[in-house]
Amino acid sequence: MLCELWLSMSENILSVNNLSVSFDYQENFLSKKQKIKAVNNINFKIKKGSFFGLVGESGSGKTTLGRAILGANKVSEGNVIFHDDERDFDLTSITAKEMKEYRKKAQLIFQDPYAALSPRMTVRDIIAEPLEVMRITNSREETDARVRDIAAKCRLNLEHLRRFPHAFSGGQRQRISIARALVSNPKFIVADESVAALDVSIQADILNLLKQLQQELNLTYLFISHDLSVVAHVCDIVAVMYLGHIVEMAPSRELFSNPRHSYTKALLSSIPSIDPEKKSKAIELQGEIPSAMNPPSGCVFRTRCPNPTHDCKEGHIEMGLIEVSPNHWVDQCCVNCG
Amino acid sequence: MSHLLEINNLDVKFDTDEGRITAIENVSLTLDQGKVLGIVGESGSGKSVTAKSIMQLNPGNTIYNENAEIIIDDENVIKFTSKNDLKKIRGGKVSMIFQEPMASFAPAIKIGHQMVEQLMLHKTMGKGEAKNISIDMLNRVGIADAEKRFNQYAFELSGGMRQRAMIAMALSTMPKLLLADEPTTALDVTIQAQVINLMKDIIKEFNMGVIFITHDLGVIAQVADDVAVMYLGSVVERGPVNDILKNPKHPYTRGLLNALPDINNLDAPLKPIPGNIPSPLDRPTGCVFRTRCPDPTHECKEGSIEMGLIEVSPGHWVDQCCVNCG
């Protein structure tokens, strides 16, 4: 009985509650200081072993959210709790010592394979750096063994370890990035647009690698991307973000076959189809994405919604996710509109 | 029947510190008025180099081969060297849209000024007439408040609007041929859809010939009439878009289609093309695709088969090597 309770409690690896992240912005020395809320009142949970996708266009706040979860951006409101096997880490009240532990368990894979690797270190040193900084290993032999082990899993051989980043192509560099993220045996990986800068044929390769590593090493991924087709293929659960809010969240099959929010519908219809005979009828959204400095009150999507209700247009409706079918959450405003 | 654009036997090599690198080899393409030719390829395929060769925008260390021909309106433009001749093509008969809209506009000069300056360079007209044409063009590409935008700087516009403004600028000189080098790659997907619809309308209205370069097969399917697939500097397959996408004959084209995540078929696994794209310094002899072909013949692996396109069905050309292999 206790065992079952314990198991259900530790099912989630990450809980995000009412999270907001704001930045100070000052145009120049003399102008007023403004606050930009890049992430606004986000709530979700990630289950252990899942592949959680976060989709959004530019300005949606997905990268800020990913980095806030790792402690690279400061949390302004709400909290982020990481549930490890032994204890929980609350990022809003974490001590320096706990942060060191947390860093071993949660890592980031960057987007740009060319900028993410230090050009003056060998691949072996790049991969070994987390081990050395976090003092995980005690001797050079131990470090070398672990580096070789993870490199082999990422399909990098011994010759590659002696070379410098300038010798590698984009896909290979991304594999080095992945190896570096995994060398400290983390449980949770944030992949921030990790395949966006790669060629299509290499993209498939890296995605397969990520899936394979997930099974081998028992990982949980937060996969941030703007590319819906990629997210549809690899993720179990997908959350769609717009201007700092999550507007829809559902298992990926459900989301792509049955989208409820107008924004999600527009996004899906915008994907150009490979079949030349199926000319896409993209739902065209009016206008541009509003500036984050001055977001619309109430429902942030009301300025572009193709069919807003009167209340919504006035900005009276508050945003908030409601469950429309098991595990399928939509922002309450657009349940009525779209 | 004369084509709008004819590229024959084009070789482009660069003289670098590491030696002479072959960027493209033996490329031959044709384009007719009112049609869209899509060029698809990944990094290193040479698609940008091909487009830039038409306008001679390649850097100073470029070497073209002697018998290359780029014929626009019956003139072999690759032989042009004088500034006056080049002015006829650049911005005159041919216009180009680039990937990064921010890079197309000078940041410290207003957009309107740049458009007007460009028009006056290529057509003889006064400032007033040029301004009217520019504002009209901005309207046509769907920019609301065109008069206001005319007097703004590039950074005051969003990404999608900047791209539209760039299209307006490119079209204002009424070119016969439009080169679009990855125009939608840097845009959000909803904006991309808008820009693609815009381009389709404009192409129909102006009856231009367009070369549309991209790595996104979905965009090609929606926009192009014909498509040429390039790999490491050579054209490996060419033909009508329906044929190529439904019935690909080259293993590289097939590999590309298999590697794509298809939103309508979420169960299908993603199949990457095995191996890595060789560096241009390491260009394989004979058939360039032999290092990654899933089923090469023995002679192909040795590198003894020469590349060359042969017609397998009307209008559908494939590299002869891979007709036997794949």
Next chain:
Amino acid sequence: MEISSKKKEAYYTATQMQLVRTRFFGNKSAMIAGSILLFMIVCSLFSGFLSPYDPTIAGRDKDYENGAPQIPIFWDENGFSPRPFLHTLTKYRGADTNFRWVYKTDTEKRRYVYFFVKGWEYKFFNYSINLPGKALDFKIPGIAFETHLFGVDEGGIHIFGTDKAGKDLFSRTLSAIYISLAVGTLGVFISFVLSLIIGGISGYYGGWIDSLLQMFTDAIRTVPPIPLFMCLAAFAPLEWSSELRFFFISCLLGLISWPTLARRVRTHLLSERSQEYILAAQLCGASSTHIIARHLLPSFTSYIIVDLVISFPYMLLSETALSFIGLGLREPVNSLGVLLQNATKADVLLNYQWYFIPVFFLVVLILTFVYVGDGLRDAADPHKTK
């Protein structure tokens, strides 16, 4: 052009420094300039060995004042000699020369040039600094030698001629190159240390520290250098020994020229600091020291070396200019500026043109530094377009 797989592997495993070195060696003009520069530096380091005479007053040749250059010859009307020799010169003044001292050549008497002769004593590695106050006096007795590369048995051999007091210009030029280079090195070193500290703190921390330090840097930069030099140099009391003066001038040069280098260091740091691999290191929990030592410093080492080499000629020119107007180094210390100062009289221009030989050496020295600096910069930054 086939590139062998061994070469490719070498390229893949080459560190940044190795790549820079390879590219530099492939640059012909830089290599030629570098060899000339190296040759001159070595000659100046061995100036004692190569000079037949003491460059100070102690080595003057009373019998040959304002003398023209004497080039050893192998052949004259009396026949060939494998050992180079010089003709004897006698001082003569008479009515026919307007009562000016001239030198008459006697082609009968030969004076042979010998190699590895014993001459005046010179020391290696001797430093003595006499700063005000006994506690700061600093003396290293050096190793004394007496052998010189060449010399003659009788009379003097003056390859570049002599000056008004009879001091050998060849010896003076060699020692001048050494002193100028030494002053330049010390100045560059001081400037480098200062700019690393100030530019480093400014670039790494950013924010208000950066603004404050940049204001300070700009303030120093706006002061016009020549009046500043003149003021500060004029403060140096005349009684200071020549070594002290030397040290003082070097410090001055370093203190005036650090702002330019500091700004470059700050720019490099600011641009590197926002790179993603730095964020990756921070996400591992790396401390600032680790990031600076392992990532930031190596990233701009090649740029800093280039900046240092390029700022050398400016140091040389500043020191020369100062000494030229009399505010820098003075007799008996030689520097190229001091030598140039002697060449300013009309008399010299008309009659004693060999006084200008040091000018040629100054120009060559600066040009070689500039070419080497340019070559290094091209080698360090391969992403330039032609």
